Amino acid sequence: MKSINQDNMDEIMFMLLEGEIQGAERIRLLEAIEADPEYSKTWALWQNTKITPDESLVMPVAQLKREKKGFIVPFRIVKYAAAAVVVLAIGTGIYFNSQADIEVVGNVKGPSKPSPVIEAPKPSQVKTIPVERTKDSGKSALREKIRFMADVPELPRLEVPESPNNFENIDSLIAPFKQSPENVLANYEVPDIDSEPQKNNNDVLVTISNSDQNKTTTNNQTKRNLLERVFGNVKFKIENDSNTITKRKMVIENEKYQIIAGF
C-alpha cells in the first residue's frame, strides 16, 4: 500500500491521473491529497495537464468519402475517339472505293514502237481455258473483264494492199463505202458471242469460257446491228485532203465522235 509524501508526490499523482491506481487505494490517496493544501494545489496542476481536443477543429469529410465506381471515361476522350473512328471509317471507305475503280490492265509505255504483228493461230489451235468458279467469282473483276472482251464484236476486216505505196486499189477498196456506207455497215451481222468459238475466224486467238456452261446465258442484245451498237447514228464520207498521200481522207462521225483516216 502506497503513501504519499514530498518525494513521491508527482509519481503518485501521475498514477492517479493515468488511472493506474484504482479501488480503495485510490480513494485513500485522494482523501490524503485533499487533506493537505499543498498536495491539493499540486494535484490541481496535475489535473490541468490533461489536454482536451479543440472542438472547433473539424476535418471536412466530403473529400474523403469514396465510392467504388466502374471505369469512367471522360467525355472529352469519348468525343475524340468517336471523331477518330468516323474519320478512319470514311478514309477506309474512300481508299477501298478508289482501289476498286483502278484496274491495272497493263503498262503504258507510250507510242515509241509499233506493236509486233503476231500471226493468229489456226482454228485447231484454239484453246479453252477454264476459269475456276469460286463463291464470289460471278462478280469478280476478271469475269467482268472476260465478259466485256467477249462482247466486243469483230470489225469488218479491210484488205490492205501489200505495198504501202500501192494506192491504186484504194478507190476500188472503199468504193462500196463511198457509194452507200450505211448499207455496208448496217448489213454486217454481229456474231453470236455465246456460241461456240468461231473456228472459221482466224482473229480469234483464245476463247475463255466458264467451266459452268449451264450458267451461260444468251444475250440477245449482242445481235444488234454493228452500226447502231458501236457508232450509233453514224455518217460515213470521203473528203479531199491535200495533206495525205492519196489526197483523200475517210471520215466516220456521229453525234459525239469523229474518226478521220487519211492514207
Added chain:
Amino acid sequence: MTEKEYNQSVDQFSTPLFRFIYKSLNVREDAENVVQDTFESLWMNLAKVENEKAKSWLFTTAYRKMIDTIRKDKKMVEMPEYMNEKGNVASQPDLKEIVNGAMEKLPEIQKTVIMLRDYEGYDYAEIGNITGLNESQVKVYIFRARQTLKNYLVSLENII
C-alpha cells in the same frame, strides 16, 4: 474492410485524426493533406486492413506521414502563446488555452504520445504500436510531458 466500413471510418476518425495531426504541424493545410493521404492509403489497402484495426492503422499511418512532413518541410512554426484557433489573441486566456500553448513547447514525441493518450484514450501499448515505442518508453514520455506542463503552469502561476 468494405467500402461501407471505410466510409464509416471517415466519419468516425477523420476529425480526431485531423486534430491530432494539426496539433503537431500547426498548419491546417498540411494537416488536411496528411489526413487525406492517410485515408487515400487506407482506400488503396482496403483489402488488407481489418475494420477492427482501422483506427490504429489510421493513426499509425498518419503519424508516420506527419513525421515525414515535419522532416521534409522543417518548418515547425510555433504557435504564439495564448493564440486561439483563429489566430486572434485572447484577451483573457483560460487555463485550457495556456496548456495548449504550453503543448507547443513539448518535444514532438512527448506531444504525440500525450495527444494520443488524452485525445483518443489509447493505452500505452496502443500508443507504442503507433509510435514504434515500447510501453515503458510511452509511459516515461507521457510522465515527462505532464510534468513539463505542470511546471509550466507553476511558473505561470508564480508570474501572475
